[in-house]
Amino acid sequence: MFNDDNIVVGLEIGTHKICAAVGEMNEDGGVNIIGLGQAKSNGVRKGEICDPEKVELELRTAIDEAEQMANAEISNVFLGVTGGHVRGFNNRGNHTVLSSEHEISEDDVQDVIRNAKAINLAAEDTVIHAVRQHFYVDGLEFLASPIGICGSQLAVDMHVIHGKATRFQNTIRLVRTTQLEVNEIVFNGLATALALLTAEQKEIGALVIDIGAGTTEYVVYADNAIRFSGVLAVGGDHISNDIAFGAKISLSRAEQLKREHGSALVRTDAKGQVINVTSDVGHVIKSVNVEHLQRIMHLRLEELFQIILGELEKAGLTHYLRAGIFLTGGGSRVANLEHLAERVFQMNVTHAHTAGVGGITSALDQPEFATAIGLVKYGSMKQHQRAAHHGLSAKFQNIVGRFWRRG
Amino acid sequence: MEHEQNLLPPVAASTTMKIFGVGDVGVKLLGELGAAEFPAASLIAVNTDAASLRDCTAPVKFHIENKLLRGLGSGGDAERSRALAEEQFTILKSACADAGVVFILAGLGGGAGSGIAPVLARAAREAGALVLAFVTLPFESEGNHRQAQAQQSLELLKSAADGVICLAGDKIFGVIDEHTGVLEIFAAADRLLLDGLRGVWQLLHRRGLIQVHFGDLCALLRDRHAENCFAFVEASGAGRAREVVEKILSHPLLDKGRALAETGAVIVNITAGKNLTMAEIKRVMDEVKRQCGRAQTIMGAAVDAALGDRLCVTIIAARPNTAPKVEETPRPGTTSNRAGFTGGQTVMTSAPVLGGSRPRRPGGKQIQTQLPLTIVSRGRFDKSEPTLHQGEDLDVPTFLRRGVLMN
Numbered sequence: 093m094f095n096d097d098n099i100v101v102g103l104e105i106g107t108h109k110i111c112a113a114v115g116e117m118n119e120d121g122g123v124n125i126i127g128l129g130q131a132k133s134n135g136v137r138k139g140e141i142c143d144p145e146k147v148e149l150e151l152r153t154a155i156d157e158a159e160q161m162a163n164a165e166i167s168n169v170f171l172g173v174t175g176g177h178v179r180g181f182n183n184r185g186n187h188t189v190l191s192s193e194h195e196i197s198e199d200d201v202q203d204v205i206r207n208a209k210a211i212n213l214a215a216e217d218t219v220i221h222a223v224r225q226h227f228y229v230d231g232l233e234f235l236a237s238p239i240g241i242c243g244s245q246l247a248v249d250m251h252v253i254h255g256k257a258t259r260f261q262n263t264i265r266l267v268r269t270t271q272l273e274v275n276e277i278v279f280n281g282l283a284t285a286l287a288l289l290t291a292e293q294k295e296i297g298a299l300v301i302d303i304g305a306g307t308t309e310y311v312v313y314a315d316n317a318i319r320f321s322g323v324l325a326v327g328g329d330h331i332s333n334d335i336a337f338g339a340k341i342s343l344s345r346a347e348q349l350k351r352e353h354g355s356a357l358v359r360t361d362a363k364g365q366v367i368n369v370t371s372d373v374g375h376v377i378k379s380v381n382v383e384h385l386q387r388i389m390h391l392r393l394e395e396l397f398q399i400i401l402g403e404l405e406k407a408g409l410t411h412y413l414r415a416g417i418f419l420t421g422g423g424s425r426v427a428n429l430e431h432l433a434e435r436v437f438q439m440n441v442t443h444a445h446t447a448g449v450g451g452i453t454s455a456l457d458q459p460e461f462a463t464a465i466g467l468v469k470y471g472s473m474k475q476h477q478r479a480a481h482h483g484l485s486a487k488f489q490n491i492v493g494r495f496w497r498r499g
Numbered sequence: 500m501e502h503e504q505n506l507l508p509p510v511a512a513s514t515t516m517k518i519f520g521v522g523d524v525g526v527k528l529l530g531e532l533g534a535a536e537f538p539a540a541s542l543i544a545v546n547t548d549a550a551s552l553r554d555c556t557a558p559v560k561f562h563i564e565n566k567l568l569r570g571l572g573s574g575g576d577a578e579r580s581r582a583l584a585e586e587q588f589t590i591l592k593s594a595c596a597d598a599g600v601v602f603i604l605a606g607l608g609g610g611a612g613s614g615i616a617p618v619l620a621r622a623a624r625e626a627g628a629l630v631l632a633f634v635t636l637p638f639e640s641e642g643n644h645r646q647a648q649a650q651q652s653l654e655l656l657k658s659a660a661d662g663v664i665c666l667a668g669d670k671i672f673g674v675i676d677e678h679t680g681v682l683e684i685f686a687a688a689d690r691l692l693l694d695g696l697r698g699v700w701q702l703l704h705r706r707g708l709i710q711v712h713f714g715d716l717c718a719l720l721r722d723r724h725a726e727n728c729f730a731f732v733e734a735s736g737a738g739r740a741r742e743v744v745e746k747i748l749s750h751p752l753l754d755k756g757r758a759l760a761e762t763g764a765v766i767v768n769i770t771a772g773k774n775l776t777m778a779e780i781k782r783v784m785d786e787v788k789r790q791c792g793r794a795q796t797i798m799g800a801a802v803d804a805a806l807g808d809r810l811c812v813t814i815i816a817a818r819p820n821t822a823p824k825v826e827e828t829p830r831p832g833t834t835s836n837r838a839g840f841t842g843g844q845t846v847m848t849s850a851p852v853l854g855g856s857r858p859r860r861p862g863g864k865q866i867q868t869q870l871p872l873t874i875v876s877r878g879r880f881d882k883s884e885p886t887l888h889q890g891e892d893l894d895v896p897t898f899l900r901r902g903v904l905m906n
Contacts, residue, residue, distance in 0.1 A: 325886040334896035391897040
């Protein structure tokens, strides 16, 4: 058994699967994935729980599997949340520095952050993240902390992600019924971006699109700060549903066709090609034109990308994405998806791989697990921060420790 | 100079206005108006019921009758009183002869009001007057027959008059608690209608700083009146502009301000004593504009020393006509019924041509609609909350929404 203090668990209750990733923090701040547990999810639609009883059972299965694989006991988790109601926006806080020398103090920084967090939200909304972007001292941008710098006006930009409080509470309560404690709720898109983007990519600007079964999350990083985030409650399920409706076949058959013959662009060889859909006992019940199948998928995915592009253009961010676009999530497995995205966005598009996490490599390379791994990474960062703020003595010990290690 | 002036036509005396009270309700309303308040107008009471006319104080009374009624009124039959009014059409017309503007007050749903008001409106128009009708609709609980009669009459009135302002009986409950006495409720309904009349009266009668013309009013009301909302509010004292705005936004006849958001056009008239300030006008108008969005707004302002410290605002909002237009021609059976009752020979053959003397206003462009043969499928997402993006439900397959044909 490992020491529980070093264990960080990320839990994602997705539309297609429930996934728990167990990470072990090592002493120099890195994190290794040592266990993964997953179960098929049947009680979630579009990222939100609609059948709690089913989800509870499946959740137990996933946690058991993860515990066995990691050989550790899971007691608390970082819970990923999403849903069409989650939204992100930027907010600026202002503060006038009043000290005689106009030197910015720790208190001034705290005040300006508090001002930036004071947002008018609907009563049912709650803030899940308020991420600091940049400080401005008298209109000049400061990348680092402005403490000690002289100025009269201090401003800060924050990226605020919020959603409906009751929906989050429902998810949290469900997790608690399985005797797990929730450390924190984390926006899935944020976690995914953490798992995938390197520091350099965050610096020069990148868009992460996580196409899940029920929802698609998109997050933009630029200048080392999160700039833009959002959720669209459209995902792989919608593609299957479109196919089932268009070809008049059952949803499970549609799902199967999507995996085997699907494409985000209509392939040239698809013309005239026909697939026979068989019933459970092997009778041919329907023949489906591959061209139609791929056109249905193409239209849906193109629309999805166009909506995201529209949002980016509204936010004026299309010129900031020098590292390009990173696709992930189970939905990104659709063939030719990167070509479609390149066409829509006119940008470099890649399938993303998890960065900065060690451990079971086979698991890390699958797009489905990016969010769970990101949750672990987020958790480990939080634990480090907590350890760093754990009283002066701990800080001191830490410094001494580091000193010794260097020696 | 004098020569030139003589070339101009002589300045007409201010337009004569006549107020007709039709039916029991109309006559009662007329009684409450009182001659003192409306000096330039002559008040005329029109009814089939002798008793109601006897109690009325109006200077001119006009009893529509024939032998068969025996002075007992039309017995709640609109067709009967309509036939009678048609009989007296020339007399009605001559009564309106010298009037510039004719107001008709009536309660629809009963016999006399529903039957005579449309005929009177037509007579007044043919006499060359502009016609504005103020009518009440019966309460829901008064039964289907009265409702239907009122609706039919309202449609006829709409096609005959230049403008109709109607007050649905059940809206009164917004102003007054349902448990108050019947007398009070009826009094409140009367008061609301008279407030409306008074507001329009002031609008047209007072020399305004910013004048609202009768033509403006008619243009606004014509063809839009699925149901007009009007409100007349007043306040006095230091914060009167704010108070007036609050009263408008909580006015039950404007659905607590919601009616303004839905309206297509709105007239606002502001009247106050000599101390009316531009800031007050601006305050009221800003709020109205904010509520109405892109609706066409006509604004008037007037100063009346008699008002002293009071600030009065009249708002008339026309809702876009959503309900399908009711057929203007009467049902085929009605002619023979009426003929049978009145003894046959008294009814002129021209009588059934109700509203026919005026050309029918062209309706909206006719579009041939398609039968919705394909059921729009949300499939798997049937029971979930729809994913809306710019008014489109993204759960419906993209190819269906874009109209791409698959076979």
